[in-house]
Amino acid sequence: MTGNRRRSRRDWVVDSLLFLAAVFGSLLLYDAGDRDPVSSGLLALDFISGMVLCFALWFRRRWPVQLAILGAIATTYSDAAGAATLILVMSVTIYKPLRATLWVFLANAVSIVIYTEVRDKPEPWGVTIGFSVAIYAAVVGWALYIRSRRQLLQTLRDRADRAETVARLQAQQAQLRAREELAREMHDVLGHRLSLLSVHAGALAYRPDASAEEVGGAAEIIRASAHQALQDLREVIGVLRAPVGELPQPTFADLPVLVEDSRRAGLPVELDFDADGPLPDHVGRTAYRIVQEGLTNALKHAPGEAVRVRVVGAPGNGLEVEVVNPAPNRRTGEGQGLLGLAERAALVEGRLEHGRTPAGDFRLAAWLPWPA
Structure with a gap:
């Protein structure tokens, strides 16, 4: 997803829920880290950084990688920045190439090592690093599942679109073949009728001495053939006007x-x-x-x-x-x-x-x- 696309109603709902979840998570993490033996200035910077990253989530669709790197920097000293950073890492994994995901993951892994030195946690640094890396790995794995599922759905939609296009083209080709068949039918049916007309009209022209009975018979055949030819022509025109149809076949x-x-x-x-x-x-x-x-x-x-x-x-x-x-x-x-x-x-x-x-x-x- 790119930042150039207008945010849909669904996007607004998702972004709002993620923002609220990030704020709630940041407050919980800040409260847990408030007992660390650090200065009040660092605690204030911790809180401010966490809230800034939460507000930055509104721009995660436009600059996901840049904000995720900023989150990695902030988590070197801030507990409150952790929730928003996890969401940014997830966004990079879903929307960006895997190479970008790998670099962001490594940057956050380095930030965890620095964090253990800056905050001076009472827990062993191995436990802190292992627990944090496990959380990041779980988030990245979940995001990869979402990414693959979206790609699968997009592939299915593309296949459905292609199938619809192919079906439409096949229908058009079938219609063209039907038109060709109609042209043949017009030639066969009308050609035969008009040949009968031509023969009898020619007989009347070259036999001026024909009896009244013979002239009447020929005229009746000409009339019947002309009427049938008109009927055939009407049927052909009716089929041509219809989107789908066939000429009545003998x-x-x-x-x-x-x-x-x-x-x-x-x-x-x-x-x-x-x-x-x-x-x-x-x-x-x-x-x-x-x-x-x-x-x-x-x-x-x-x-x-x-x-x-x-x-x-x-x-x-x-x-x-x-x-x-x-x-x-x-x-x-x-x-x-x-x-x-x-x-x-x-x-x-x-x-x-x-x-x-x-x-x-x-x-x-x-x-x-x-x-x-």
């Missing part, structure tokens, strides 16, 4: 519905689905997203062309997902959607591959683990 059971939506959009989809069993949710969502991305890309790059979707697997053997469609104008570069799918597959310890087949079709395939 399930593996929704995959046939996804295929049927693409068929209604005019995309011929051939589905080979043979996967029954307790598939983990995170694996099922990954399979759903892979099929969704494949259908979305087919709508963008090969509208109206037949698409083959194969989802086959069993517990213990893994799940195979494959989407194949003609892609005469498809570029070979990887888009953000395919990069995101590769990350999704890696997160569930699966594999993803894509590229052209020897027949010129585009193939998106993945193997995902399915525990037995």
Whole structure:
């Protein structure tokens, strides 16, 4: 503790109690030493020195070492200074390095030897020195215990603060990862919906001879897709506004519905689905997203062309997902959607591959683990 810190209410209480205890102890020691064969002048100096050191205790937080040395000097002749000096030695031990404690202890040990010569005690000097050193040693030992306990409590507080900081940082990182996941969800969900809109809008633009029934059907699909896209966007914005939350996730059971939506959009989809069993949710969502991305890309790059979707697997053997469609104008570069799918597959310890087949079709395939 340093003297630059403002004294708290607890500090005032502790300092007041120590001051009163020092005054009471000084009076007792002075009364006991009043019977020594010394001059009245030395007795008066004894009393004055003891009271001065008691008042000096109010400054022990600012100058503990200096006041403890002053106490060692005063105890060479003063009994009344003993109580305040013990408190000063204890303060040095608690607040200052151990080297300072050692020097103060040695200074007080020397003062005890000088004291036995100045006061001419009737007891043998060995008894006086031994008793005094034992008291100082007991005070220093108690102060070292208090010091170690305070250091332990401070260490625990520091650890708690660090743990709180780490937890806060981990929460922030988790939130960032959630935001990244939301970005992927926005790409997957809205990309698919908007692809359906684009296909049907393009069909209306390039088929001016379409019948009223065909125009009405396409317009109804456009309306339904736009409405669903707005609903998805509202859900995303709602999650982003909330401190904690997740976007509603599709399930593996929704995959046939996804295929049927693409068929209604005019995309011929051939589905080979043979996967029954307790598939983990995170694996099922990954399979759903892979099929969704494949259908979305087919709508963008090969509208109206037949698409083959194969989802086959069993517990213990893994799940195979494959989407194949003609892609005469498809570029070979990887888009953000395919990069995101590769990350999704890696997160569930699966594999993803894509590229052209020897027949010129585009193939998106993945193997995902399915525990037995």
